[in-house]
Amino acid sequence: MDLDWEEGIxxxxxxxxxxxxxxxxxxxxxxxxxxxxxxxxxxxxxxxAAEPVRVLPARExxxxxxxxxxxxxxxxxxADPAANRELYRLRTAVSAAARRLSRLSPPELxxxxxxxxxxxxxxxxxxxxxxxxxxxxxxxxxxxxxxxxARPAPTSLRGRARLVEEARQDxxxxxxxxxxxxxxxxxxxSYFRQGPPSSGVLLLGEWFPxxxxxxxxxxxxxDAGSPEVTSEAEAPAVENLHRVxxxxxxxxxxxxxxxxxxxETLDEYRGGARDMDGSDNxxxxxxxxxxxDLGALVRDGTQTHAALRADLSLDLDIPDAAGxxxxxxxxxxxxxxxxxxxxxxxxxxxxxxxxxxTGGKGGDWAREAxxxxxxxxxxxxxxxxxxxxxxxxxxxxxDGDDVDIEALVxxxxxxxxGHGDDPRLYVKSxxxxxxxxxxxxxxVSLSTDSWNEGRRVxxxxxxxVLLLGExxxxLGDRLQVLAFxxxxxxxxxxxxxxxxxxxxxxxxxxLGTLEPQGYTRIGPxxxxxxxxxxREPAERRLLLLVSDGKPSDYDRYEGRYGIADxxxxxxxxxxxxxxxxxxxxxxxxxxxxxxxxxxxAWHVLPHPDAMTEALTSVxxxxxxx
Amino acid sequence: xxxxxxxxxxxxxYYRPVAGECALFEKAAEEGLPLLxxxxxxxxxxRLVEHMAARLGRPLVTVSCxxxxxxxxxxxxxxxxxxxxxxxxGPVTRAVREGAILYMDEFAEARSDVIVxxxxxxxxRRTLYIERHDEVVKAAPGFLLVVSFNPGYQRGLKELKxxxxxxxxxxxxxxxxxxxEIEILEGETGxxxxxxxxxxxLGAKLREVEPLGLAEMPSTRLLVSAAxxxxxxxxxxxxxxxxxxEALTDDVEIADGLRDLVALAF
Ligand SMILES: Nc1ncnc2c1ncn2[C@@H]1O[C@H](COP(=O)(O)OP(=O)(O)OP(=O)(O)O)[C@@H](O)[C@H]1O
Ligand SMILES: [Mg+2]
Numbered sequence: 052m053d054l055d056w057e058e059g060i061x062x063x064x065x066x067x068x069x070x071x072x073x074x075x076x077x078x079x080x081x082x083x084x085x086x087x088x089x090x091x092x093x094x095x096x097x098x099x100a101a102e103p104v105r106v107l108p109a110r111e112x113x114x115x116x117x118x119x120x121x122x123x124x125x126x127x128x129x130a131d132p133a134a135n136r137e138l139y140r141l142r143t144a145v146s147a148a149a150r151r152l153s154r155l156s157p158p159e160l161x162x163x164x165x166x167x168x169x170x171x172x173x174x175x176x177x178x179x180x181x182x183x184x185x186x187x188x189x190x191x192x193x194x195x196x197x198x199x200x201a202r203p204a205p206t207s208l209r210g211r212a213r214l215v216e217e218a219r220q221d222x223x224x225x226x227x228x229x230x231x232x233x234x235x236x237x238x239x240x241s242y243f244r245q246g247p248p249s250s251g252v253l254l255l256g257e258w259f260p261x262x263x264x265x266x267x268x269x270x271x272x273x274d275a276g277s278p279e280v281t282s283e284a285e286a287p288a289v290e291n292l293h294r295v296x297x298x299x300x301x302x303x304x305x306x307x308x309x310x311x312x313x314x315e316t317l318d319e320y321r322g323g324a325r326d327m328d329g330s331d332n333x334x335x336x337x338x339x340x341x342x343x344d345l346g347a348l349v350r351d352g353t354q355t356h357a358a359l360r361a362d363l364s365l366d367l368d369i370p371d372a373a374g375x376x377x378x379x380x381x382x383x384x385x386x387x388x389x390x391x392x393x394x395x396x397x398x399x400x401x402x403x404x405x406x407x408x409t410g411g412k413g414g415d416w417a418r419e420a421x422x423x424x425x426x427x428x429x430x431x432x433x434x435x436x437x438x439x440x441x442x443x444x445x446x447x448x449x450d451g452d453d454v455d456i457e458a459l460v461x462x463x464x465x466x467x468x469g470h471g472d473d474p475r476l477y478v479k480s481x482x483x484x485x486x487x488x489x490x491x492x493x494x495v496s497l498s499t500d501s502w503n504e505g506r507r508v509x510x511x512x513x514x515x516v517l518l519l520g521e522x523x524x525x526l527g528d529r530l531q532v533l534a535f536x537x538x539x540x541x542x543x544x545x546x547x548x549x550x551x552x553x554x555x556x557x558x559x560x561x562l563g564t565l566e567p568q569g570y571t572r573i574g575p576x577x578x579x580x581x582x583x584x585x586r587e588p589a590e591r592r593l594l595l596l597v598s599d600g601k602p603s604d605y606d607r608y609e610g611r612y613g614i615a616d617x618x619x620x621x622x623x624x625x626x627x628x629x630x631x632x633x634x635x636x637x638x639x640x641x642x643x644x645x646x647x648x649x650x651x652a653w654h655v656l657p658h659p660d661a662m663t664e665a666l667t668s669v670x671x672x673x674x675x676x
Numbered sequence: 677x678x679x680x681x682x683x684x685x686x687x688x689x690y691y692r693p694v695a696g697e698c699a700l701f702e703k704a705a706e707e708g709l710p711l712l713x714x715x716x717x718x719x720x721x722x723r724l725v726e727h728m729a730a731r732l733g734r735p736l737v738t739v740s741c742x743x744x745x746x747x748x749x750x751x752x753x754x755x756x757x758x759x760x761x762x763x764x765x766g767p768v769t770r771a772v773r774e775g776a777i778l779y780m781d782e783f784a785e786a787r788s789d790v791i792v793x794x795x796x797x798x799x800x801r802r803t804l805y806i807e808r809h810d811e812v813v814k815a816a817p818g819f820l821l822v823v824s825f826n827p828g829y830q831r832g833l834k835e836l837k838x839x840x841x842x843x844x845x846x847x848x849x850x851x852x853x854x855x856x857e858i859e860i861l862e863g864e865t866g867x868x869x870x871x872x873x874x875x876x877x878l879g880a881k882l883r884e885v886e887p888l889g890l891a892e893m894p895s896t897r898l899l900v901s902a903a904x905x906x907x908x909x910x911x912x913x914x915x916x917x918x919x920x921x922e923a924l925t926d927d928v929e930i931a932d933g934l935r936d937l938v939a940l941a942f
Binding site: 088090091092093094095096097098099101102103137140143144180183184185186187190451452453454459462463466474476477641650651657 | 746747748749753754756759761808874877881882884885892928929930932933934936937939940941942
């Protein structure tokens with residue numbers, strides 16, 4: 052399993068990035084931190100928005116950007132953490148409600164005075180919440196007071212910032228500044244005289260028009276030369292936009308910053324220039340764009356192209372591997388294109404790789420891991436045996452379906468002899484054994500090289516699979532183990548670590564030699580595994596996915612597109628009567644697993660050590676029904 | 677094991693028809709057509725059967741199926757009494773002999789040996805074959821087989837085979853319209869209209885979000901329990917948390933998010 056040079060660099064960067072990863076924001080002791088409540092607030096936001104929105108940290112007040120709700124990283128308006136946590140509840144409700152209402156009718160924008168449009172949209176959201184949730188309005192009034200007290204006096208600000216601050220405070224007191232035509236005009240006039248801006252409203256946030264709308268605009272505009280268009284494109288993506296003027300000289304010898312990383316994923320701007328050439332395909336890049344916290348908008352000296360657009364248009368060649376593998380071994384699979392709502396036929400090629408190694412270094416790893424988990428191993432086996440207990444007729448029971456003739460004869464004889472008092476005279480039959488086949492699909496992409504609570508994700512996952520394999524082997528179950536990683540759609544690798552009919556001891560060592568590599572194109576891996584399972588004669592078929600739950604690949608397989616393709620692949624599996632279940636350690640999987648796998652078919656484990664136990668338990672439960 | 681609720685109906689258990697299901701039930705009973713009630717947990721399947729049994733004046737035998745329930749549990753078995761072996765009818769046999777309504781809960785859980793016993797009862801034969809006792813029992817007039825099945829639950833692992841399904845007239849039950857559900861809460865618990873309205877609104881919000889990945893949507897049963905707790909003096913929020921939130925999920929963080937909603941509703 053070789054490593055591409057790009058990946059080598061990527062991994063280097065990754066670890067570099069980790070070292071400089073941002074630390075938790077410094078917050079006063081009475082503050083509530085978003086990081087502590089993000090998962091709960093995500094659930095809550097989804098209940099209000101009635102769709103799978105995401106809750107993400109913003110820099111400051113944040114706002115709504117399409118299905119992403121950006122919330123302040125900390126809230127400290129109230130006096131204690133619990134009260135501040137309640138403020139998060141209110142703020143989340145407002146943002147989620149704004150998103151919900153915007154789906155019914157897209158809100159009107161106010162170019163040049165977008166702050167007022169944001170206030171109006173939030174106001175509508177608050178109105179809706181007051182109607183829908185009886186306790187909302189009371190709590191809301193109190194919260195608005197708190198924020199008003201914390202805001203600066205408008206007189207301390209100048210120019211546009213002062214007008215905006217006045218409007219914001221007015222809105223917090225129940226006013227409707229967006230109806231003031233003179234104010235709108237004044238804001239528009241002062242648009243280019245931006246002093247230091249007034250800070251956003253923590254309880255309300257801003258409204259950032261959805262990227263798709265902007266994309267449609269720029270996509271169809273024949274000429275992006277007018278300043279109107281560029282400012283349309285820049286406004287949406289950025290919270291607290293700041294501009295970076297790019298030096299002409301620097302522009303000329305533009306350096307490619309992340310050529311070796313995902314070519315088309317944006318990153319935060321940390322200086323340097325990028326290639327600013329290329330055609331407009333913002334639309335195709337939206338998914339990547341959603342994932343990025345756009346901190347800075349880079350603008351070149353001329354005004355024809357905003358660098359935001361240029362960045363999005365980086366259209367470097369995606370290394371196309373079609374020639375590298377012999378075509379005869381590859382199996383084509385369709386991929387689901389959610390935007391066009393149809394399949395892209397034969398879009399991906401899966402290369403099955405049959406591992407032949409046994410023993411060696413991997414064998415040592417397996418022995419060591421098994422020794423370490425000896426107790427858990429025994430316990431899991433016992434537990435599964437119990438699940439499956441009584442596959443036969445059990446004689447001499449107190450109660451059962453049939454009379455145990457042998458026991459009865461003895462009993463009669465004993466009674467005649469005057470000492471027959473053993474009443475266990477029945478045979479109990481137990482549920483008949485279900486005939487099932489299981490495929491474990493193990494993600495070995497580079498993301499499994501990350502660490503979670505001091506353990507490498509890949510090690511956690513393969514130990515779990517190792518124990519499951521041992522237990523299944525001891526019970527005589529039919530198990531297949533596949534690992535997968537992708538390098539663009541043209542090279543989706545699936546490693547056969549153990550086939551249904553292969554003896555388990557051969558596979559142990561193969562697990563041990565796995566190395567993180569490539570990306571996570573889950574769709575074709577599921578389709579391939581589905582084919583394998585469907586060919587296996589069995590009454591019930593089960594597919595277990597162990598992964599970080601986040602579809603991603605070098606060539607734009609991510610975000611909504613990736614999730615939709617995985618969901619589609621699972622539907623195909625379901626149609627072939629294959630039941631799929633996913634397990635993940637990473638908390639981000641909470642965002643992706645439920646929409647992909649649906650009710651009750653996923654587990655996100657609270658910490659890595661729970662994985663081993665969980666995988667085998669889930670397996671036991673699903674195969675004992 | 678087998679729960680043999682044998683009730684000669686007396687008072688009419690409360691049931692509020694949601695979509696003409698009482699009428700359909702009555703017709704199916706007249707025609708002797710086996711009936712499949714499908715719907716999520718707590719949507720009123722069992723209650724409908726109790727209500728209809730009382731209304732039609734028929735005895736009701738209830739059996740809940742799970743994968744330990746064997747054919748012998750249902751049809752009967754030999755018992756040893758003081759050196760004698762003696763046959764004892766199981767609940768299904770009794771229902772068939774007496775012409776009762778036989779309600780088999782969670783039918784998808786039934787083992788295949790149970791399904792084999794049930795099949796001949798569902799077609800023109802209306803007959804129970806008891807192999808162990810070497811007996812053929814013709815169903816008495818009035819015998820009606822009703823089974824329930826929860827299609828959403830643990831998807832993909834508990835399905836009825838088409839050959840079984842197609843023997844039943846199916847009645848799909850789901851969460852009722854808000855106005856009807858409010859009436860149910862009032863009728864069932866005697867709670868006031870305002871509380872009922874709030875509870876139903878809360879339930880509706882919780883039902884809206886499939887992508888949360890909860891195993892089941894909150895049912896009318898949960899709302900009924902919450903209303904009961906409130907009437908018994910439990911603070912509304914605590915009642916909702918205990919009866920609804922904790923019943924829906926064991927995931928700490930999802931529960932936390934659900935409580936956020938409760939806190940703004942009560
Ligand atoms: N239409 C209705 N009329 C009256 N009560 C109802 C109705 N629907 C639901 N209920 C209430 O919901 C409770 C649960 O209903 P029931 O026990 O019949 O559910 P079920 O569908 O049988 O659920 P399960 O699949 O879990 O057995 C009842 O006790 C009753 O209080
Ligand atoms: Mg019931």
